[in-house]
Amino acid sequence: MNVHHPQPFISQRPPAPAGDLPWYRFLKAVRTNALEIFPQAAYQDDVVVQSALGRKRFVLNGQDAIHHLLVDKIANYRRTSATIRILRPIIGDGLFLSEGEEWRHQRRTIAPALAPRVMPLLARHVVGAARETIARLTNSTADPVDILATTQFLALEIAARSMFSLEMQQYGAALRRQIASYAQNLARPYLLDLMLPVKIPTLRDLARARFRAGWLRLIDEIMATRLSAPENDPPRDLFDLLRAARDPQTGAAFTNAQLRDQMTTMIVAGHETTALALFWAIFLLASAPIEQERVAEEVRGVDFNPDNATEALNKLPYTRAVVNEALRLYPPAFAITRAATGADRIGAVDIPAGSLVMVAPFVLHRHVKLWRNPDAFDPTRFLGDAAPAHRFAYLPFGVGPRICVGAQFALTEAALVLAMLIKQFRITRASTEPVLPVAVITTGPDHPALFRLQSRA
Numbered sequence: 083m084n085v086h087h088p089q090p091f092i093s094q095r096p097p098a099p100a101g102d103l104p105w106y107r108f109l110k111a112v113r114t115n116a117l118e119i120f121p122q123a124a125y126q127d128d129v130v131v132q133s134a135l136g137r138k139r140f141v142l143n144g145q146d147a148i149h150h151l152l153v154d155k156i157a158n159y160r161r162t163s164a165t166i167r168i169l170r171p172i173i174g175d176g177l178f179l180s181e182g183e184e185w186r187h188q189r190r191t192i193a194p195a196l197a198p199r200v201m202p203l204l205a206r207h208v209v210g211a212a213r214e215t216i217a218r219l220t221n222s223t224a225d226p227v228d229i230l231a232t233t234q235f236l237a238l239e240i241a242a243r244s245m246f247s248l249e250m251q252q253y254g255a256a257l258r259r260q261i262a263s264y265a266q267n268l269a270r271p272y273l274l275d276l277m278l279p280v281k282i283p284t285l286r287d288l289a290r291a292r293f294r295a296g297w298l299r300l301i302d303e304i305m306a307t308r309l310s311a312p313e314n315d316p317p318r319d320l321f322d323l324l325r326a327a328r329d330p331q332t333g334a335a336f337t338n339a340q341l342r343d344q345m346t347t348m349i350v351a352g353h354e355t356t357a358l359a360l361f362w363a364i365f366l367l368a369s370a371p372i373e374q375e376r377v378a379e380e381v382r383g384v385d386f387n388p389d390n391a392t393e394a395l396n397k398l399p400y401t402r403a404v405v406n407e408a409l410r411l412y413p414p415a416f417a418i419t420r421a422a423t424g425a426d427r428i429g430a431v432d433i434p435a436g437s438l439v440m441v442a443p444f445v446l447h448r449h450v451k452l453w454r455n456p457d458a459f460d461p462t463r464f465l466g467d468a469a470p471a472h473r474f475a476y477l478p479f480g481v482g483p484r485i486c487v488g489a490q491f492a493l494t495e496a497a498l499v500l501a502m503l504i505k506q507f508r509i510t511r512a513s514t515e516p517v518l519p520v521a522v523i524t525t526g527p528d529h530p531a532l533f534r535l536q537s538r539a
């Protein structure tokens with residue numbers, strides 16, 4: 083073995099079951115760690131067929147099958163009733179949950195506000211908020227540090243500033259409290275959430291409706307603050323951009339209620355996912371000191387200020403590769419799930435109407451046929467031009483018409499914050515306890531892992 087290439091850090095995952103889980107264990111898994119529903123075969127085969135609660139479930143890993151589901155035949159596949167039940171109370175009828183013509187109108191109207199050319203405007207908020215967090219960490223005596231809490235705080239701060247230009251002194255605590263209370267209890271799917279059609283409310287749906295009433299009071303208050311300020315030209319945040327946005331085909335603008343649903347959609351879809359991406363990137367670098375020093379080397383001479391943030395990104399190919407590799411090993415959106423509205427056939431597989439069809443980035447990204455040494459942390463996979471095993475082997479943001487509309491923003495945010503943190507601190511784990519991924523709606527750590535931050539100055 084070559085001494086210049088020490089063993090890479092191996093990312094552990096929970097053991098996969100040999101086959102289908104009995105129904106009671108399936109129900110527990112979707113509430114506590116849905117990674118346990120994927121059998122070992124899912125990491126080895128092209129298609130895995132399972133059934134649970136009287137429905138068939140398919141996990142697709144093949145290029146053509148994924149293309150069929152997420153690009154070609156999207157009209158036959160919709161968000162599942164569990165997704166709608168769980169997300170509608172918090173994100174309403176915004177882009178994520180809309181379908182058909184309504185979705186096309188929303189997508190056309192929103193996409194320009196998150197296009198690459200808008201990144202300098204958003205990156206300004208990222209750098210501003212990250213600077214404050216880093217100053218707080220530098221002056222704090224807390225040791226060790228709960229990095230997940232730090233990245234969650236920062237990602238919500240960035241979401242709020244880039245949407246509303248609001249600093250969160252006034253609303254941050256309330257927003258955090260509401261989102262956390264929802265996530266802890268109402269965002270987990272229970273038996274009836276999975277079994278009943280959306281039209282029939284479950285007891286939990288009643289609690290979710292109560293949550294929505296309080297949540298909208300808070301969001302309306304934030305919207306009112308922002309609406310009372312004059313419209314800005316040039317725009318300074320997503321609120322300005324979306325208020326001014328028009329459907330390029332019909333000229334229609336969003337109503338205030340639609341604007342509100344887009345705002346909550348973006349806060350919810352964007353902040354926890356990005357916080358987790360950052361957490362995992364930091365965890366990986368803390369576990370792999372050589373790779374961390376390579377990032378430190380790359381960022382050493384780079385100046386991060388709100389005016390040149392996107393230019394700084396061009397100087398950070400390795401840091402961006404670390405973010406990509408973190409999104410491979412721990413994709414925050416661990417599964418993309420659709421319900422088949424009509425019967426279909428994907429390759430040689432018959433899909434009955436009503437089946438659940440999944441592409442699971444967590445599984446796909448660790449598939450033994452698609453990745454060499456799949457559990458090893460190796461950012462160099464994303465440097466240079468080594469071709470992936472197939473076009474859809476890497477899908478942290480999905481693919482096709484419903485690909486994540488915030489992907490550019492998330493990647494910009496994660497790379498900038500990671501670079502700024504590593505420029506300031508050498509980060510190590512405070513314990514040797516393994517950290518395992520756990521997935522409920524997103525992929526988080528199984529415990530709040532602690533870290534030591536040592537100033538590099």
Ligand code: HEM
Nearest residue numbers: 178348351352355356359414415479480484486487488492
């Ligand atoms: C690392 C961070 C993120 C990850 C891993 C992620 C992942 C995803 C994935 C996989 C989808 C596709 C779901 C599907 O096809 O069913 C999606 C959709 C979406 N994401 Fe993200 N996302 C991230 C950040 C963001 C941010 C920052 C925003 C907003 C600013 C955002 C807003 C959305 C919206 C609105 C959709 C629905 C798009 C549609 O249905 O047309 N996401 N995201």
